[in-house]
Amino acid sequence: MSSFFDLYNYWIFIFLMMTGFYIVIAQGNLVKKIIGLNIFQTSVFLLYISMGKVSGGTAPILIEADVSYSNPLPHVLILTAIVVGVATTAVAMALIVRIQKAYGTIEEQEIHEQDASL
Amino acid sequence: MISNHLPVLQVVLPLLAAPLCVLLKRSSLLWAFTLLVSILSAVIAWSLLQQTDAGIISYAIGGWAAPWGIEYRVDKLNAYVLLIVTGIGSLVMLGGRKSIEQEIDSKNLSLFYTAYLLCFAGLLGITITGDAFNVFVFLEISSLSSYALISLGRDRRALTAAYQYLVMGTIGATFILIGIGMMYMITGTLNMHDLAQRLPEAGSSRTMLTAFAFMFVGVSLKLALFPLHLWLPNAYAYAPSIVSAFLAGTATKVAVYVLLRFIFTIFGIEYAFTELPLSAILMLLAIAAILLATMSAIYESNMKRLFAYSSVAQLGYMVLGISFLSVTGLTSSLLHLFNHALMKAALFMALACVMYQQGGVMMDNLKGLGRRMPWTFAAIVIGGLSLVGVPLTVGFISKWYLLLAAIEAGQFVLVAVVLAGSLLALIYVWKLVEQGYFHSGNESITRQEAPLSMLIPTWLLVLANIYFGIDTSLTISVAQTTAEQLLGVTQ
Numbered sequence: 190m191s192s193f194f195d196l197y198n199y200w201i202f203i204f205l206m207m208t209g210f211y212i213v214i215a216q217g218n219l220v221k222k223i224i225g226l227n228i229f230q231t232s233v234f235l236l237y238i239s240m241g242k243v244s245g246g247t248a249p250i251l252i253e254a255d256v257s258y259s260n261p262l263p264h265v266l267i268l269t270a271i272v273v274g275v276a277t278t279a280v281a282m283a284l285i286v287r288i289q290k291a292y293g294t295i296e297e298q299e300i301h302e303q304d305a306s307l
Numbered sequence: 308m309i310s311n312h313l314p315v316l317q318v319v320l321p322l323l324a325a326p327l328c329v330l331l332k333r334s335s336l337l338w339a340f341t342l343l344v345s346i347l348s349a350v351i352a353w354s355l356l357q358q359t360d361a362g363i364i365s366y367a368i369g370g371w372a373a374p375w376g377i378e379y380r381v382d383k384l385n386a387y388v389l390l391i392v393t394g395i396g397s398l399v400m401l402g403g404r405k406s407i408e409q410e411i412d413s414k415n416l417s418l419f420y421t422a423y424l425l426c427f428a429g430l431l432g433i434t435i436t437g438d439a440f441n442v443f444v445f446l447e448i449s450s451l452s453s454y455a456l457i458s459l460g461r462d463r464r465a466l467t468a469a470y471q472y473l474v475m476g477t478i479g480a481t482f483i484l485i486g487i488g489m490m491y492m493i494t495g496t497l498n499m500h501d502l503a504q505r506l507p508e509a510g511s512s513r514t515m516l517t518a519f520a521f522m523f524v525g526v527s528l529k530l531a532l533f534p535l536h537l538w539l540p541n542a543y544a545y546a547p548s549i550v551s552a553f554l555a556g557t558a559t560k561v562a563v564y565v566l567l568r569f570i571f572t573i574f575g576i577e578y579a580f581t582e583l584p585l586s587a588i589l590m591l592l593a594i595a596a597i598l599l600a601t602m603s604a605i606y607e608s609n610m611k612r613l614f615a616y617s618s619v620a621q622l623g624y625m626v627l628g629i630s631f632l633s634v635t636g637l638t639s640s641l642l643h644l645f646n647h648a649l650m651k652a653a654l655f656m657a658l659a660c661v662m663y664q665q666g667g668v669m670m671d672n673l674k675g676l677g678r679r680m681p682w683t684f685a686a687i688v689i690g691g692l693s694l695v696g697v698p699l700t701v702g703f704i705s706k707w708y709l710l711l712a713a714i715e716a717g718q719f720v721l722v723a724v725v726l727a728g729s730l731l732a733l734i735y736v737w738k739l740v741e742q743g744y745f746h747s748g749n750e751s752i753t754r755q756e757a758p759l760s761m762l763i764p765t766w767l768l769v770l771a772n773i774y775f776g777i778d779t780s781l782t783i784s785v786a787q788t789t790a791e792q793l794l795g796v797t798q
Contacts (some may be wrong), residue, residue, distance in 0.1 A: 213474060226477055233484050240492050263491065266440055270484060273447045277477050280454055284470045291463035300467055 198239040205232035217297040219288065223281045230274045237263040237270070310354070314366035314379040317351045317389065318432045318445075320344060325424035328417050337420045338404040344424060345400045348431065349393035356386040356785075365437070373437065374498040380437030383789045384641075388434045388564045391645055395556035395652045396427055402764030403549040406659045410547045411459055419459060423553070425452040430561045439487045439497045439573075442565065443480060446529070449561075450476045453554060457546040468541035475538045479528030486522030489514050490573075502573050511582055519583065522569050530562035532626060533596035536619045540603075543615035548659030551611055555618055556652035560644050563625055567640075570629075571793040580632055589630035594721070596623030597728040605735045610661075610668040613735060614654050617694060620728060621647045624709060627721065631712045637790035638783070639708035645782055646693075646701035649775065653768035654690040657683050660757035660765060673742035680756050684743045686769045691736035693772045696729045700776040704783075 193200075205228055212225025241263035249258040285295055292300050309316075324344040331337045358364055364381040367373055373380075381389075400423075411419045429449025433442055454476070458469035491497055493514055494505040509515065524535070531539040539559075543551045570579045579585045597620050604616035621643065628640030658668050660683040665672040676684045693700035696707075706725060713721040756762065775782055 210478075213478070219470065222474060226474060229478070230481055233481055233488070236485065237488050240488065263488070269440075269444060273444070273451075273480075276451055277447070277473070280451055281470070281473055284454070284458055284466055284473065287458065288463075288466045288470065291466055304464060304467070 198235060202232050202236045202239065205229075205235065219285050219295040219297065220282075222297075223278060223285070226281070227274065227278060230270070230277070234267045234270060237267040310358075312366075313351050313355055313358070314364060314381055314435060315368060317348060317355065317435055318379075318428055320351070321348055321424045321428035321431065325421045325428060328420040328424060331417060331420075334404070334408055334413070334416055337417055338400075338407070341420050341424060342397070342400045345393065345397040345427065348427070349390070349397045352386065352389040352393040355381050356383075356390050359383050359386045374496050374501040377441055378437040378498055378500070379435050380500060381435060383785065383792055384567065385434045385564065387641070387785050387789060388560060388644070389431060391560055391648050392427075392430050392434065392557045395648050396553060398764050398768055399549060399552045399556065399652055399656065401767075402656055402659070402761045403552075405758055405761055406548050406663050409663060410461055410549075415459065419456070422452040422455045423550075425449070426456060426553075430557055433561050434564055437499045439490065439499055439502060443484050443487060446480055446483065446565075449558070450480060450529075453550075453558065456550045456554075457542050459550070460545040460547050462545045464541065465545035468538075468545045472538040472542045475528055475535075479525045479535075482521045482525030482528070484525075486518045486520075486525060489518035489521065493518070499568070499573055503575065506573065507575050507577065511578065515578075516583075519574055519579070523566075523585075526562060526566045526569065527592075529559075530566060530626075531559055531619055531622060533592050533600060533619060533623060536596070536600070536622075539619060540612050540615040543618070543655075544609055544612040548611075548655065548662045551615075552652050552655035552659060555614070555655050556648040559618065559622055560648050563622070563640070563644055567629070567793065576632065576794065586630050586632055589626050590721070593623040593627035593630060594724050596620055596626070597724060598731070601728055601731040601735075605731065605738070607735075608670045610670070610673070610739070611655070611658055614651065614658070617732065617735070618647075618651060620732070621651075621694070624705070624725070624728070627725070628709055628712060631716050631718075632794070633712055633715060634787070634790045634794060635708060635715055636712035637793060638786045639705055639712050641786035641789055642708055642782055643705035645786070646705045646772075646775065649701055649768060649772050650690055650693045653686060653765060653772055654694075656761070656765040656768060657686040657690060660686075660761050663761065664755050664757055670738075670742055673739060674746040676742070677744040679754060681754075682762055683757050683765070686765050687743070688736075688740055689769050689772060691739060693776070695732045695736055698776075699773060701772050702776075704776055704779050 209225045209229030209232060213222050213229065216222050216225060241260040243257055243259045246257045246259040249261045252258055289295050292303055294300060321344050328337055331340060359382055366379040368377040368379065407419065426449045429445045429452065432445030433449065436442055436445060454469045454473045457472060458466050490502060493509050494502055496502055496505060528535045543555055600616045600619035604613045607613040607616060625640045625643050628636045628643065661672060662668055664680060693702040696702040706729065709725055710722055713725065
C-alpha cells in the first residue's frame with residue numbers, strides 16, 4: 190500500500206491522461222475536444238517532471254560539489270513539449286475558427302450532417 | 308570542408324529557407340526559391356548516400372559529443388529514406404507552380420511555401436537524427452505544418468480533415484513522447500545508438516513493455532497502419548493537389564522508417580520478435596490493411612480518396628514484408644518504400660493535372676479523359692498498373708520480392724493474400740480505364756491537355772516507375788544491404 194502512495198504522482202499522470210483521452214473521444218464540441226487534448230498532453234509533462242525528481246535533491250543551480258540535485262534534463266525536455274503543446278492548440282483554434290466560418294457550427298454531429306447532405 | 312557538415316545542412320537548409328519565403332512576394336520567385344532549396348537538399352542527400360558506403364556518418368551538433376549532445380547519425384537506411392523524401396519533394400515542386408497558383412489564394416502563397424518547407428525540413432529531421440527526443444520535435448514540426456497545408460484545400464471538408472488529422476496526429480505524437488520518456492527512465496539516455504546498447508542490458512520489464520506499446524501505437528498512427536488509418540483518406544482527398552502528392556510520397560514513408568528504426572535498432576529483434584509476438588501482430592494488421600483498404604478503394608468515387616485508400620493497402624504490403632523478419636522480406640519492404648513513393652507521387656501529380664484542367668477529381672470528371680487529356684490519362688493508367696504490380700513497372704519488383712519472402716517463409720496463405728490484393732487493385736484500376744477510354748461523355752470532345760510545366764514532371768515520375776522496374780540495380784542493392792544491416796546479418 191505504501192508503494193501505491195509513494196508513486197502518487199504517476200497515478201495522477203495516468204488519471205489525467207485517461208481523463209483527457211476520454212474527453213477527446215466522448216465530446217462532440219470541437220473546442221472541448223481540444224481542451225481534452227490539452228489535458229492529455231499536460232499529463233505527460235507531469236510524467237517527465239516526476240521522473241527527473243531525486244528525493245531530497247535540490248535545484249541544480251550553482252551547487253556545491255557533493256549536493257544531490259534533481260535531474261534537469263527531463264525538465265528541459267518538457268519545456269520543448271510545452272511549446273509544442275501551445276503551438277498545437279493555436280493551430281487547432283485557428284482551424285476551429287475557420288470551421289465555424291465555413292459551417293456555422295463547431296458541433297461535430299452538425300458538421301457531419303451538413304457534409305452528408307451534400 | 309563543407310562536406311563534413313552535410314548532415315546538419317540537410318535539415319538546416321530548408322529550416323532556414325522556410326521563414327525567408329515570407330519575405331518574397333512574387334509567386335514565380337517563391338516557387339523558384341523553394342525548388343532550388345528542394346534540389347539542393349536532394350543533392351545533399353545523394354552525396355550522403357555515397358558517403359555511407361564508407362561507413363556510418365556521425366555528426367555532433369554544436370560540437371557536443373554524443374551521448375550528451377544531439378547526434379545526427381546517417382547510415383544506409385536513413386540516407387536512402389532522405390533521398391526518397393528529397394527526390395520526391397523536388398519533382399513534385401518542379402511541377403507544382405501552376406497548380407499551387409490556381410488552388411491557393413495569392414495572399415497566402417508565401418505562407419504556403421513556408422509551411423511546405425517546414426514540413427520538408429521536419430521530415431528530413433526525423434529521418435536523419437540519432438536522438439530519440441529530436442524525433443518527437445521534428446515529428447511535430449512536420450505534423451503542425453502539414454495540418455496547415457491540408458487545411459488550405461479549397462473544399463471546406465479540408466478543414467475538418469485537417470482537424471481530425473490534428474487530433475489523431477497529436478495523440479500519436481504524445482504516445483511517442485510517453486514511450487521516449489519511459490525509455491529514458493530505464494536507461495537515462497536519449498541517444499538512439501546508446502539506447503540500442505543499454506535497453507537489452509536492462510532486460511525486459513513492465514516499463515519496457517509499456518514503452519514499446521506506446522511507441523508502436525504512436526508510430527502506427529503516423530504510419531496510418533490499419534485500423535489507425537482513419538485520418539488519411541480525408542486528409543489526402545481534400546488537401547491541395549500538390550500537398551497530396553508530396554505527403555503521399557513522403558510522410559508515411561518516413562513513419563515506416565521510424566518504425567524500422569525503433570523496432571530493429573533500438574528495441575532490437577530479440578525483444579520485439581522473440582519476447583513479444585510482434586510478427587503475428589504486424590502480419591494480421593497488414594493482411595487486414597491489404598484486403599479491406601483495397602475493397603474500400605473499389606467503392607470510392609473520389610479519385611484522390613481512392614488512391615488514399617490504396618496507400619493504406621500499400622503500407623500494408625510494407626508492414627507485411629517487415630513481419631517476415633527475413634532479408635528478403637525486409638528488402639521487399641524497403642523496395643516498396645521507394646517504389647510506392649514513385650507510384651503515388653506520379654498518380655497524385657497526374658490527379659493535380661486533372662484537377663487543374665477539369666476542376667475536380669470525381670469519377671465523372673474522368674469520362675472521356677483518355678481523349679481529352681491523353682498524356683495525363685496515360686500517366687494515371689501506367690501508375691495504376693504499377694500499383695497492381697504489372698511486370699516492367701516498379702510495383703512488380705516489390706511484389707515479386709514480397710512473394711519470394713512469403714514462399715521462403717512457407718506462408719502460402721500470405722502468397723494468396725498478396726495475389727488477391729493485386730487482383731482487387733486491378734478492379735479499381737480497370738474502373739478508371741473504363742471511365743477514361745470507353746465513356747465518351749459528351750460528343751464534342753476538345754483536347755484540354757495539362758500545361759507542359761505540370762506534364763513533364765508527372766512523366767518524369769512515370770518514366771521513373773518504368774525505369775526502376777527494369778533497371779533495379781540501384782534500388783535492390785541499397786535495399787538489400789540495408790536489410791542485412793538491420794537484421795545484423797554479415798555478408
